[in-house]
Amino acid sequence: MSSNEQERLFCYNGEVLVFRLSKGNFVDEGPTKTTVLHVRRMVFDRGTGVFVQKSTGFFRIKEEYSHLRIIGCNCVSDFRTGINLPYIMLQCIKKSNVFRYFLLFLHSTNKFEKRLSFSLHCELKDSIRVLNGPLVLWRHVQTFFYISSQTGKVVTMSIKFSSIEWAGEIANVGMVLLGRKRCNLSEEGCTLQPSKSDYATWNTQFCVYSLEREEVISDTYIIPPVYTSVITCVHVCATEIVNNRLRMSLIALTQKNQLISFQNGTPKSVCQLPFGDPCAVQLMDSGGGDLLFVISFRASDACAVWEKNFQVAAKWEKVSSVLIDDFLGTGTEQVLLLFKDPLNSDCLSSFKITDLDNLNYSSESLDYNEDDLFDGKENYLVVPPLERRLKVGLVSVQELQQHLLLKEKIISKSYKALMNLFQGKDDSTSSAEEECLATLCGEEENPVYTFDEKLSDNFQDSEQLVEKIWYRVIEDSLVVGVKTTSLMVSLNHVTLSLSMDQAPNSSFLLIKCQSRVIKLGRKSSPVPGSVPYEIGSEVKKIKLSVDSEEEKEESIVSVQPSEKEHVQIITAVTSLSPLLAFGNFCCTVLLQIRERERGNHSATRYVQCGRIALSLEDLSSGKYLLTFPKKKPIEHMEDVFALLAAWQRACFQIISPSYALTSMKVWLLEHMECEVIKEFPEICFCKRPGSFYGTLFNWKQRTPFEGILIVYSS
Numbered sequence: 079m080s081s082n083e084q085e086r087l088f089c090y091n092g093e094v095l096v097f098r099l100s101k102g103n104f105v106d107e108g109p110t111k112t113t114v115l116h117v118r119r120m121v122f123d124r125g126t127g128v129f130v131q132k133s134t135g136f137f138r139i140k141e142e143y144s145h146l147r148i149i150g151c152n153c154v155s156d157f158r159t160g161i162n163l164p165y166i167m168l169q170c171i172k173k174s175n176v177f178r179y180f181l182l183f184l185h186s187t188n189k190f191e192k193r194l195s196f197s198l199h200c201e202l203k204d205s206i207r208v209l210n211g212p213l214v215l216w217r218h219v220q221t222f223f224y225i226s227s228q229t230g231k232v233v234t235m236s237i238k239f240s241s242i243e244w245a246g247e248i249a250n251v252g253m254v255l256l257g258r259k260r261c262n263l264s265e266e267g268c269t270l271q272p273s274k275s276d277y278a279t280w281n282t283q284f285c286v287y288s289l290e291r292e293e294v295i296s297d298t299y300i301i302p303p304v305y306t307s308v309i310t311c312v313h314v315c316a317t318e319i320v321n322n323r324l325r326m327s328l329i330a331l332t333q334k335n336q337l338i339s340f341q342n343g344t345p346k347s348v349c350q351l352p353f354g355d356p357c358a359v360q361l362m363d364s365g366g367g368d369l370l371f372v373i374s375f376r377a378s379d380a381c382a383v384w385e386k387n388f389q390v391a392a393k394w395e396k397v398s399s400v401l402i403d404d405f406l407g408t409g410t411e412q413v414l415l416l417f418k419d420p421l422n423s424d425c426l427s428s429f430k431i432t433d434l435d436n437l438n439y440s441s442e443s444l445d446y447n448e449d450d451l452f453d454g455k456e457n458y459l460v461v462p463p464l465e466r467r468l469k470v471g472l473v474s475v476q477e478l479q480q481h482l483l484l485k486e487k488i489i490s491k492s493y494k495a496l497m498n499l500f501q502g503k504d505d506s507t508s509s510a511e512e513e514c515l516a517t518l519c520g521e522e523e524n525p526v527y528t529f530d531e532k533l534s535d536n537f538q539d540s541e542q543l544v545e546k547i548w549y550r551v552i553e554d555s556l557v558v559g560v561k562t563t564s565l566m567v568s569l570n571h572v573t574l575s576l577s578m579d580q581a582p583n584s585s586f587l588l589i590k591c592q593s594r595v596i597k598l599g600r601k602s603s604p605v606p607g608s609v610p611y612e613i614g615s616e617v618k619k620i621k622l623s624v625d626s627e628e629e630k631e632e633s634i635v636s637v638q639p640s641e642k643e644h645v646q647i648i649t650a651v652t653s654l655s656p657l658l659a660f661g662n663f664c665c666t667v668l669l670q671i672r673e674r675e676r677g678n679h680s681a682t683r684y685v686q687c688g689r690i691a692l693s694l695e696d697l698s699s700g701k702y703l704l705t706f707p708k709k710k711p712i713e714h715m716e717d718v719f720a721l722l723a724a725w726q727r728a729c730f731q732i733i734s735p736s737y738a739l740t741s742m743k744v745w746l747l748e749h750m751e752c753e754v755i756k757e758f759p760e761i762c763f764c765k766r767p768g769s770f771y772g773t774l775f776n777w778k779q780r781t782p783f784e785g786i787l788i789v790y791s792s
């Protein structure tokens with residue numbers, strides 16, 4: 079490239095746009111000819127493996143402007159249409175050291191539009207940013223200014239930023255700036271005098287400033303002050319407004335050559351980068367949920383880091399430009415690396431395109447990936463192989479669906495026969511159904527066993543295990559509970575099921591419900607129960623867990639329980655609305671116990687606990703409806719277990735390294751206005767007016783500085 083030419087390039091919609099300023103007046107040059115701005119749209123041809131020119135355009139600049147220079151180019155949205163458009167920003171000197179700035183939009187027809195122009199008595203260098211609108215932001219001395227295409231006026235920002243690290247838009251907030259704000263120690267009410275080494279760290283903090291509101295909307299939960307002095311670049315990944323407070327997920331580059339991930343102001347992950355002096359980071363979506371951070375370094379190096387494990391995925395040297403877009407037209411992003419080639423003036427002569435997986439193209443023929451090369455040019459399309467793989471996948475899904483339907487049919491018929499045995503009805507299993515059951519066993523000849531011969535030993539009289547059965551109605555849920563006497567099995571292996579009794583000759587109806595085992599201690603010391611935080615060290619990584627059926631991975635409890643120490647209840651919760659369609663209905667309560675025998679085999683025992691009946695008259699009269707009088711404590715044990723079973727549970731691990739948590743119980747009793755349930759002192763019933771009323775709390779202090787708070791709420 080000659081001395082009378084300047085060139086910049088970037089990517090837009092899978093194309094590489096190459097801007098070239100030629101035959102004009104440049105910095106340190108005298109007046110010469112008219113300047114012309116050229117643009118080339120380049121696309122990658124997978125057939126030939128090179129970039130080819132798609133179209134061109136040009137823009138003539140008046141002769142009165144001298145010392146032209148390209149400041150920057152990228153994409154921003156036009157506030158008139160909301161569409162992202164490529165832009166290029168130029169600087170020239172008009173007269174008497176007056177600097178003139180132009181921002182040009184490039185449209186799809188390769189026509190340039192002068193969207194914004196303004197004059198300044200100072201030269202803008204590296205501190206300039208172009209934001210959506212377009213809006214141009216810059217710094218002069220210690221003050222930031224901006225001008226928008228909507229107003230056309232230069233505005234001075236009231237906030238005193240020392241630097242701006244990120245700018246973007248947040249839903250319902252508008253354009254915001256993330257930067258370092260100098261803190262006046264006297265304004266902060268600080269009386270301690272920091273040392274000189276501490277001043278740079280603690281006298282600067284990150285904050286988020288809204289351009290529309292002209293105010294700081296957040297200065298917490300961003301980046302801890304101890305990291306402020308070493309941060310060199312910030313990229314915000316996600317933002318959210320929670321309780322009128324801004325929460326941010328971001329990554330940052332540091333002077334220590336590290337990539338750090340911050341979540342709401344807390345560092346989560348760190349990666350030591352392979353090169354020094356990182357200066358920029360971009361996000362790349364390679365498809366399938368795989369995200370990468372592509373980092374550029376000032377010494378013409380680059381690397382990629384996996385978002386899922388914060389490990390370096392690849393690194394490159396002697397890189398002149400790093401662009402991210404869908405250059406291959408596959409629907410996912412790839413990284414385009416342009417390398418320095420002193421023997422060729424074409425900026426796209428030496429390159430590499432990769433998604434860090436199976437797509438790899440390079441200007442060097444040896445770097446082609448054989449998986450992406452085919453005999454004919456038309457075979458470069460990835461649609462045919464994807465169609466074949468999709469068809470194979472659909473066949474597998476259909477076979478799996480048929481298999482699941484067969485299993486569901488077999489389980490349904492077996493359960494029907496089992497319930498007929500419980501209720502003393504005749505077994506009406508047809509020969510075809512018996513054949514279906516035999517097919518599952520995979521044997522050609524299967525002897526037919528009667529239920530009396532093989533299944534009767536698996537049933538146990540309810541009088542041996544079941545002490546009491548009860549049920550309650552809470553809002554739209556029916557809660558059934560069974561109190562057992564002694565049960566030496568894992569809590570995971572006990573479930574409670576409900577089936578509806580209908581007309582004598584009709585089939586049974588299995589009710590969908592959620593079963594849980596709940597154990598409460600009668601003393602203030604907690605008894606091991608079915609809560610997930612008592613399993614081991616893995617819980618230390620969990621800050622919040624919500625109860626579900628998949629979370630029942632507790633340790634096995636094989637100690638003979640004592641009625642004086644604790645109470646064990648097995649519960650089943652189901653929706654009441656579908657049952658109301660039957661008017662008066664009766665349910666059979668079935669207890670299923672799975673026990674492990676010798677080896678890896680397990681046997682299942684069934685206990686018919688009894689039947690419960692519920693009518694519309696009972697519901698309308700509120701006979702079994704659970705209510706909470708404000709001036710009366712909870713009197714019945716069943717009411718407590720019904721609440722614990724029906725309500726949602728959240729488990730919080732609370733750690734306070736600086737202060738002891740000895741006053742947590744006092745906070746529940748006084749601030750939350752809780753009342754300790756006398757029969758189960760570990761449970762507190764909240765009587766604070768409002769939405770908190772009726773909430774149950776269970777506080778378990780493990781150490782003076784750590785504890786578990788379980789919250790049960792509707």
